[in-house]
Amino acid sequence: MNSSDNIKKTLENDSNVYGVVGICGVVGNLIVRMLMDRKLNVLGSDIHEKKDCEYLYTLTGYNIPLYLTAHPESFLNKLDYIIPPPSxxxxxxxxxxxxxxxxxxxPVEDCLKIFKPEKPVLCITGTNGKTTTTTLLKHICRSAGLKPTEHGFRNLQGNIDYIPPLQARLAGDVAVLETGTxxxxGDLKLLVESCEPDCGIVTNINPDHLDQDHDxxxxxxIKGEFIEYFKNKPIIVNSDDPTIFGLVTQENVITFGLDPKKSGGGYKTCWCGRQIKIEETITGSGLYSCECGLTRPEPDYLAMEIDETKGRFKLQTKDFVVNIQMKLVGLxxxxxxxxxxxAAREFFNIPLNNIVDAVExxxxxxxxxxxxxxxxxxDVILDYGHNPAGIETVVTELKKVYSSITVVLTVSSESGESGDNEILSKVLEIGDFIVPASFASRKAAEKQSEYISSGKIILTDMSSIKFKKGTLGATSDQVVEGVKKGLNCDTKALVCLGEAAYKYKEDILKCKELK
Structure with a gap:
């Protein structure tokens, strides 16, 4: 028995009492649930008052004694072990x-070493598509009678720091974890190692979250650190992305991709240093072949006869061909x-009919x-997109569905001014009217005087007020003013883009009552 096993045996003694400090925070909250899911005796403390404990709702059903506003003697006296917050x-x-x-x-790090997930774990990474792929896969699992672990925090994505590895250790039949960077x-490497996954998915790798100072x-x-972890484990990758496939060295790889008949032209840097031409399906993915020998393989899971405007396609593998009708649209x-x-079929072994029903x-x-x-x-549509390639994909796919669209930008790019300029450039190419509602998008728009004069760019008054908080680029008033301007445009659809649009969704909904 190794040292971790000895510690675990001691820790799981029924008489031991564990004190978790900082239960009002994310990490302390998850630690409490991880320990109590294992039927251990747990007490929780925090210096905050109950009204300031934002996440207490996740502890409903856990009969845990709480010591709030302080860490009193009555709390400390009962403890055999104490787990302080990492900070x-x-x-x-x-x-x-x-x-x-x-x-x-x-320490929390020791908890991760001692308490193992004890269930199948799958991690998902990529620049775009992580959240949808993760949410869909969990939906498939639930439809098949499997309970995925959930961190349970409202309005918190939870794909970094201690959240994914602790979520993997909560009660459930499977763990499907979105993992970011x-x-x-080294940060993605440490994260995936802490999650201890058995399988992984890589959706794509695009230069969307980078400022001009990063290569x-x-x-x-860094994404390659994820792929390297699975050198002796199964990994599922988008083989239409040359950046991903150029990192794959292992044999135990399952690939997915699209029939490239409907495609445009694009370029991406190959790992050999050459610029590789891609017959693109979406930005950065498609059919490719480089002089160095890197060539897009025939995918194991291939989508064909795609009607992206109706969410319809035929999926072909070496074992089956099946027609799928999604409620979602877009490539x-x-x-x-x-x-x-x-992932559902290859890793969780879920029957095909269950998978198809869940996807549909x-x-x-x-x-x-x-x-x-x-x-x-x-039609008024909301999308959280806030990086250039993500926004380009959304607007491109919507333009296939609607003959004309108005785009309301509430973004503030992670890449700074260069990202804001790129976003505006992309929506100008595709959209019919553009309303820069955020200060960052207005600043980019002011360089496009010819589009302002022609009326394609419609400026608002409040967008001249500076506001930025991460990728939150606009206030509620700025978002609403932008939407109101957009509703006066003569198009078939209006798409409101950015974190601010998502945050102030309820305010946007009130605009439907305008006369």
Missing amino acids: LNEDSDLYKKIADYKINIL FGKT FMDYAK HNVYNSIGAIA SFEGVPGRIEHLFNYNGM
């Missing part, structure tokens, strides 16, 4: 108290769907091409 300084007063009470300290070397290939190498959702289908009943992810209402014959 707590070892020079703090609480650490001194812990030493005085001679309580065993159990801050764009730093795309360096970013791609990007065909990619998301076949990636999830491949899937309503999508809130904020991802979400239809809000119809206004005088114009």
Whole structure:
């Protein structure tokens, strides 16, 4: 028995009491649920009052004694082990108290080593499509009678830091985890190792989350840390993306892709350094062949006879051919769907009929091409997209469905001014009217005087007020003013893009009452 097993045996003694400090925070909250799911004796404490504990609703059904506003003697006296938050300084007063009470300290990192997921775990990464693929795959699992683990935090994506690995250790039959990156070397490697997955999916790798000071290939190498982890485990990849397939060295790989008949032209840097031409299906993916020998293979899961405007396609593998009718539209959702289908069948061994039924009943992810209402014959649509390639894909796919569209931009790109300029450039190529509602998009638009003069770009008054918080590019008032301007345009659809649009969805909905 190794040292971790010895520690675990001691920890799981029924008489031990575990104290979790910081239960009002995300990590402490998840630790509590992880331990209590294992029927251990747990107490929780926090210096915050109950009204300031945002996530207490996730502990409904967990009969845990709580000590709020302080870490009192009555709490510390009962403990055999204490789990402090990772951010707590070892020079703090609480650490001194812990030493005085001679309580065993159990760091979060040790919890991850000791308490294993004990269920099949699948991790999903990529620049775009992670959330939809993750949500769809969990929907397929539920439809087949499997319970996926859920972190349960409302309005929190939860794809970085300690959330995915702790979520993997919560109660459930399977764990399907979205795993992201801050764009730093080694961070995705550490995250995926902590999750201990048995299988992985890579959706795509595009230069969307980068500012002008960062190199795309360096970013791609970080995603390569994910692929490297699965060198001896199954991995499912979008083989239409040369950046992904150029990183694949293992044999145990399952590929998915689209019939490239409907395609445009694009370029991407190959790992050999050449610019490789792609007959694109969506940005950065399609049919390719480089002089170095990197060539798009025939996918194991191939979508054919695609009608992206109706969400219809035929899926072919070496074992079956099946017709699929989604409720979602767009080629990007065909990619998301076949990636999830491949994982459900190859990794979770879910019967094909269950998978197809689940895909066809899937309503999508809130904020991802979400239809809000119809206004005088114009469909009003919301999409969270806030990076250039993601926005280009959304607008391109919508233009296939609607003959004319108005685009309301509430974005503030992660890539800064260069990203804002690229976003505007892409929507100008595709959209019929553009309303820059955020300060960042207005700043980009002011460089396009000819489009302002022609009326294609419609400026608002409030967008001149500077506002930026991460990718949240606009206030509620700025979003609403932009939507109101857009509703006066003569197009078949209006799409409101960006994190601000998603955040202020309820305010946008009120616009349907305008006369």
